[in-house]
Amino acid sequence: MARLYDSRKRILVTGGAGFIGSHLIDRLLAGGHEVICLDNLFTGTKRNIDHLHDNPRFEFMRHDVTFPLYVEVDEIYNLACPASPVHYQYDPVQTTKTSVHGAINMLGLAKRLRCKILQASTSEVYGDPTVHPQAERYWGNVNPIGPRSCYDEGKRCAETLFFDYHRQHGLEIKVARIFNTYGPRMHHADGRVVSNFIMQALTGRDITIYGDGQQTRSFCYVDDLVEGLLRLMAKDKDVTGPVNLGNPSEITIAQLAMHIVEATGASSKIIHAKLPRDDPSQRCPDIALAKTALDWEPLVTLDAGLKKTVTHFRNVLKSLK
Template sequence: MIQSIWKMKKVLAILLALSTLSFIVYLTIGRKNVGSIHKYTSTDDLYVKEKTKLLKNDLQEAATKIQELEEKLEILETRIPKKYPEVKFLNYLKKKRILVTGGAGFVGSHLVDNLMLQGHEVIVVDNFFTGRKRNVEQWIGHENFELIHHDIVNPLFIEVDEIYHLASPASPPHYMQNPVKTIKTNTLGTINMLGLARRVNAKVLIASTSEVYGDPDIHPQPETYWGHVNPIGPRACYDEGKRVAETLTYAYAKQENMQVRVARIFNTYGPRMHMNDGRVVSNFILQALQNEVITVYGSGEQTRSFQYVSDLVDGLVALMESNYTLPVNLGNPVEHTINEFATIIKQLVGGHSTIKNVAEVEDDPQRRRPDISRAKNILNWEPKVSLNVGLQKTVNYFRKELKRFKHSHNKSSNFL
């Protein structure tokens, strides 16, 4: 069956190529004839126009038939047994039933990959506000995988052993788009997940953020620092939402004697980032790939430290498996200014982009770098992927995404 589908695909490609080629040849011959003005008449002109019109109609009809065949091929492909990545076999004593909220998002989907490959049963809950089914499509249909379209602002009743609570918009444009929803997700949503964990006696890991430190007065930021946050600024819906989520977590832990974990996640990048999430990495890479101006907000002297997504996932899993309950920073302590970062990406991508400074963003932290001593000592964890290696993988991903977007756009447009 697979061979027959490949043959049909080849036939479609050949038909499309022949149709296009015949049209080009016809137009070329027509143009040469038009050049012989002394032999050319108005009747010939009408004849060529009519034939061109008919040929265009034939090509349009051929394109429609090819599209119909492609749709039939897609239906046939769904009937082929799906091949999944090879997963470990775990017996019933070691196999866990794990819930990942926001599991179709950027970080969540990479965590799902890790847990699935370990051989666990994984349930993804996502409302697809920023998550995408395509991020987890490689697991859909697998016996260990379940995908639930659900908003955790509403209660959820399932049986699980562990909960990774990652659900929340994480980039400024996304969490500022609907600030009330962001606060609800991080408060009501967290209450619902803590309530579920209490009911089924599950371990729960809350994904907090470096934003709880605000625009810090201490550098680098240790977990003991209480933060410097504007409670009514444009970022407060996310910053304060996460701070309340941490407060709720420890209130539940103390009152209900629950097993809780809190990860304070610093800037993370990698494949499956949203193309329009407004973060530094995605913005700079896309602008460089399209030879656009690379825009740096403010002076560009503000600093960030970037960790590759696989390092973060390793840290989250290590934290869940540990017996440590206090907050833990997960980030890369190697610090760069935004200007340096823009230059690194420009050199990595190539092209003709220029770097331009524009007006700064309100409440944008000036310095951000984690103190990861606790993660090193307690979890034996630190980032492994270098910036150049991680950025190259991310650039390759965005390059493919741009091609995919252009291909989809061209396919949806008219044939001619």
């Protein structure tokens, strides 16, 4: 049973030591809530939450969501899962378990407590889309047996579980489909395009583009993304999602490389490598639902966000020396 005696909420964030999770926790603590940060530190890092340990309303718990958990909370944000290809392909079976068993365990906890729960899903549920931009009503074009399937299909199955718990048990759920997000606290070796390009530029290496660079992405700054998650969780029970959260400003990978060269002041050249299997050719969210249901849209421009992100990675490089 969720606690009823205090207006301050006790909130569980799984994957809380990760990139997005740690920023979300910052906002929740700033809002006066108590936060339990759950993470097994596979891709999350204590550096992302070091500044929080003196906060009496913050608690860190090292735990793997594939195992059951028994705590008393009022809300759950389920963000636990490696999200970059380098990390989720390292142990693909465990990645699927994290998405599926993790969802089952967190939904079971929410059912016992009768509390609201949010699932951090992903734009990868759309696969290599044949519809552009991608709206929530699109069912996707996903390879179920490819090297990315552990993540894509794991997240799709998690969404299925969330909606079945909602229909079968009346659980109050929220599902956010997160598109490419960037900002400070990204892991410097996560293999994502923004971190890859910035690290290559800052270390004087050439910037590697896979394929011809004409594939498109849209990049949302982490502060905007967190605002979207908070607004979705705050909505009444009729708004379940899934809701796309991302920046609809589409850009080619080649254009992104030039933005990063400019932001870093680097003299890096552009080189090309073979495109990975099942890499989407286009990825851009239709955020009409987020605008109408959440009154949300991204506010931070790409250049402003990259400036803050580059500063973060400069500091990371200093700490690695």
